[in-house]
Amino acid sequence: MLIKIVEDIDLQEAYQFLLSPKAGGIDLFVGTVRDHAQGKEVVKLVFEAYAPMALKEMEKLAAAAQQQWPIEKLVMLHAVGEKLVGEPVVLIGVASAHRDAAFTACRFLIDELKKTVPIWKKEFYQDNSVWVNAHP
Template sequence: MLIKLVDEVDVLEAYRYLQDPAAGGIDLFVGTVRNHAQGKEVVKLVFEGYAPMALKEMQKIAEAAQEQWPITKLVMLHALGEKAVGEPVVIMGVASAHRDAAFTACRFLIDELKKTVPIWKKEYYQDNSVWVNAHP
């Protein structure tokens, strides 16, 4: 497993890690900063997290996924710090012998991360900013 909080999310690093001769399917979800939220134009986002707890929760989610699906390799990366519109901020990746397990497990990873991992974001708009839970 590759589980990290990072300054910059590296899509190529995640893909290279997931490559395995036993894997017939690799599913890679990349979450990026979009240009709008709450009906306003987003200028940038800032992510903060409590690293010890976040990594512990990410590990628990990964282990739960491995218990449910035949996963060959797994990646969970989340960026902290300031991110511009279009930048990747989160990557979930799963390699498995078959695509169905890869798709299903990858969806589980991102959904569970959003529910439990202590990471927050501050959305910056043209006229103000607001802290929100990154994963409501």
């Protein structure tokens, strides 16, 4: 497993970590900063995390996924700090012998991360900014 809170997400490093001769399917989800939210143009996002608790929760999610699906390798990365439109902010990767397990586990991990991991974002617009709840 590769689970980290990072300043910048290295897509190639994550993919290289997931490579395995036992894995016939690798599923990667990359969440990026989009240019709009709440009907406004987004300029940037700033992410903050309580890293010790965030990592603990991410490890719990990884363990739960490994109990449910035959996962060969798993990556969970979340960025903190200032991120501009188009930059990656979260990466979930799952390698498994078959694609169905990789897809299903990856979807579970991103959905649960968004619900439970203590990471917050502040959205910056042209005219103001607002903190967004970590768990909508």
